[in-house]
Each structure stands twice: as C-alpha cells, then as structure tokens.
Amino acid sequence: MNKLVVVITTPPFSNLSVTAINYIETALKLGVELVGVFFYQDGVLHANANAYIASDEFQAIEQWQKLKQKYDLALHLCITAAEKRGMTAESKNSIDELFIVSGLGELVELTSKTERMVQF
Amino acid sequence: MAETIENSLAIINSKAPYSNTAGKDALDIALIFGSFEQAISLFFQGDGVWQLIPAQDGASIFVNDYLKTFAAFEFYDIEGVYVCQKSLQDRNLNEDFHIKGVQLLKQTDFAKKLAEHPHILRF
Amino acid sequence: MTTLHIIRQSAYTTTDFEQCIQSLCMNDIIVFIDDGCYNLQHNLISTIDNSKKIQLNVMKKHALARGIIIDESIINPIEMTALVALTFSNDRVITWQ
Numbered sequence: 223m224n225k226l227v228v229v230i231t232t233p234p235f236s237n238l239s240v241t242a243i244n245y246i247e248t249a250l251k252l253g254v255e256l257v258g259v260f261f262y263q264d265g266v267l268h269a270n271a272n273a274y275i276a277s278d279e280f281q282a283i284e285q286w287q288k289l290k291q292k293y294d295l296a297l298h299l300c301i302t303a304a305e306k307r308g309m310t311a312e313s314k315n316s317i318d319e320l321f322i323v324s325g326l327g328e329l330v331e332l333t334s335k336t337e338r339m340v341q342f
Numbered sequence: 343m344a345e346t347i348e349n350s351l352a353i354i355n356s357k358a359p360y361s362n363t364a365g366k367d368a369l370d371i372a373l374i375f376g377s378f379e380q381a382i383s384l385f386f387q388g389d390g391v392w393q394l395i396p397a398q399d400g401a402s403i404f405v406n407d408y409l410k411t412f413a414a415f416e417f418y419d420i421e422g423v424y425v426c427q428k429s430l431q432d433r434n435l436n437e438d439f440h441i442k443g444v445q446l447l448k449q450t451d452f453a454k455k456l457a458e459h460p461h462i463l464r465f
Numbered sequence: 466m467t468t469l470h471i472i473r474q475s476a477y478t479t480t481d482f483e484q485c486i487q488s489l490c491m492n493d494i495i496v497f498i499d500d501g502c503y504n505l506q507h508n509l510i511s512t513i514d515n516s517k518k519i520q521l522n523v524m525k526k527h528a529l530a531r532g533i534i535i536d537e538s539i540i541n542p543i544e545m546t547a548l549v550a551l552t553f554s555n556d557r558v559i560t561w562q
Contacts, residue, residue: 238473241473336461453488
C-alpha cells in the first residue's frame with residue numbers, strides 16, 4: 223500500500239488549505255495509507271481552538287473533524303511552533319482536541335515510516 | 343542513475359535569513375534529524391544563499407543569531423551542505439561562506455544531488 | 466527516477482517557479498495548482514528545456530476558477546485524483562510555495 227506523510231506549513235485561513243484538505247481526502251478515498259499529517263510553521267494555526275471564521279467561509283477545522291471521523295487520522299502539531307503563535311497545551315480550549323501535541327521528533331518518526339512526503 | 347539515500351531528507355532553503363523565520367524553522371528540523379542520526383542534507387537556492395554569506399550581524403537587529411549554529415553541522419553529522427552556483431552569481435556573490443564544507447554545485451548538479459533524496463521540504 | 470514538482474505560486478510574485486525550472490531533471494513532471502496556475506500566462510514556461518521532456522499539468526479546477534485558459538496542446542488538465550496518483554508514480558515530490 224502507498225504510504226504518505228503530509229506536512230502542512232501554510233495557515234488555515236487561506237485558500238491553500240482547501241487544496242491541502244482536498245488532496246488528503248482524495249488520497250484517503252483512493253486507499254492511500256496516510257501515516258500522518260504534521261503541522262509546522264503557520265500550519266499549526268489549523269489547531270487554534272479560538273479562531274473564528276465567518277460562517278460563509280471555508281471551515282478548515284470542520285473538514286479535519288469530518289475526515290477524522292471517517293478515517294483514523296493522526297494530526298500532529300509542532301508544539302514549539304504553536305506556542306510561538308499563542309497556543310498552549312497547558313490550558314484547555316487552546317489547541318483543538320483533534321490534534322496531537324507533538325514535536326519535531328515526530329517528524330523524524332513519520333519520515334522513517336513513509337514512502338512519500340508532500341508539503342502543503 | 344544516482345542512488346537514493348534511504349529515507350533521507352533534503353531541505354531547500356529559499357528565503358533570506360532575517361525578515362521571516364523560514365531559515366530558523368528549517369534549521370530546527372535539520373538539527374533534530376541530525377541528533378536522531380537520520381540522513382539530512384541542506385540545499386541553499388535563490389535568496390536562501392544569503393543565509394551563508396560572511397560578516398552578518400543578526401543580533402544587532404534583534405534576531406537570535408541562529409546562523410552561528412550552522413558551524414555545528416559537522417557535530418550533528420549534517421554532511422551535505424549544497425549551494426546553487428547560479429543563485430550566487432545572480433546576486434553578485436563570491437564563493438565565500440561563514441561556514442566550512444559548503445559544496446558549490448552547477449545548476450544541473452544541484453538538480454541531480456537534490457534528486458538523490460526521497461523526501462524534500464522547502465522553506 | 467523522476468520528481469513531481471508542485472507549483473503553488475505565481476512567478477509574477479515569487480521566484481519559486483524559476484527555481485523549480487532550474488531544478489528539473491529528465492522526465493520530471495510539473496503540476497500547477499493554486500496561484501501556480503497563473504504561470505500558464507508566464508513566459509517562463511517557454512524557457513523549459515524541451516530536451517528534458519518535462520510533462521506539464523495543471524489542476525483544471527484551480528485554473529478555471531481563476532479564469533485562466535488552458536492550452537491543451539501544451540498543458541494537460543488534471544483532477545485531484547491524478548495529483549495523488551502522480552505522487553506515487555514519481556519518486557519524490559517538491560512543493561514550490
């Protein structure tokens with residue numbers, strides 16, 4: 223089976239995240255084994271539980287939720303990058319519970335398990 | 343055909359060092375891979391080559407001087423440090439860097455060296 | 466051994482596409498997505514070395530959304546399923562963004 227890791231470095235409030243999520247959903251539908259998604263740089267903002275996006279705009283977090291319900295997704299977050307952006311694992315309601323608090327060591331782990339790595 | 347180094351990661355540095363965190367973010371990945379003894383190479387292309395030029399003083403503009411850490415690449419077993427010759431020429435830069443062991447590659451060799459890595463991230 | 470190059474930025478804004486062209490090897494594949502679709506209008510496309518036999522693709526939906534006309538004699542319009550397939554039919558992926 224084809225193994226894939228996706229590294230997301232772009233923020234959720236741009237149209238770029240629509241593409242990233244569409245790519246991941248398509249891969250999952252095609253039976254690709256998604257070893258994990260790693261959020262880094264502004265990508266960590268995907269996990270910001272306090273973001274409010276107007277209801278007529280693309281809701282990235284809802285899409286992650288839907289995908290996670292359907293497939294068993296591991297959404298890893300670089301905590302150092304998140305803390306820099308005002309998010310913390312220390313208090314509740316900061317990082318959405320869909321996401322796993324990780325560090326760059328996890329990226330090493332994911333790299334060792336995958337055939338392909340794609341950055342979005 | 344060049345052989346692929348199993349599971350190795352290449353990072354392309356494409357941004358100048360101070361006005362954004364791309365260089366530092368890439369460096370953090372490189373050091374982690376190095377400390378886990380995972381093969382990693384660094385490529386400098388486009389404005390990324392500004393990260394390598396000598397006589398910089400980021401501290402004077404309140405940038406934590408992460409470029410100094412480049413001197414520790416050897417310690418972290420980061421062996422492949424490659425710079426695109428054309429990117430230097432385009433910026434009227436000499437082959438003069440603040441660290442040792444930088445390999446200068448012509449365009450075609452840069453592309454080939456990059457293609458030896460199965461995983462590539464770009465910052 | 467080929468590389469899939471995903472271009473996400475307009476060459477009118479950044480030098481990403483130019484750097485991608487400099488990094489092409491024989492038989493590599495290019496896919497323009499997101500703002501990368503604007504490069505269909507850019508002269509850089511014609512500077513790609515023909516002898517390298519680079520296959521050019523564009524995410525059809527992304528180009529049409531932007532009002533970009535696809536000249537199918539040069540560029541192959543694809544869907545997202547094809548991008549996923551290309552991820553695995555090539556040996557590595559570089560995203561230029």
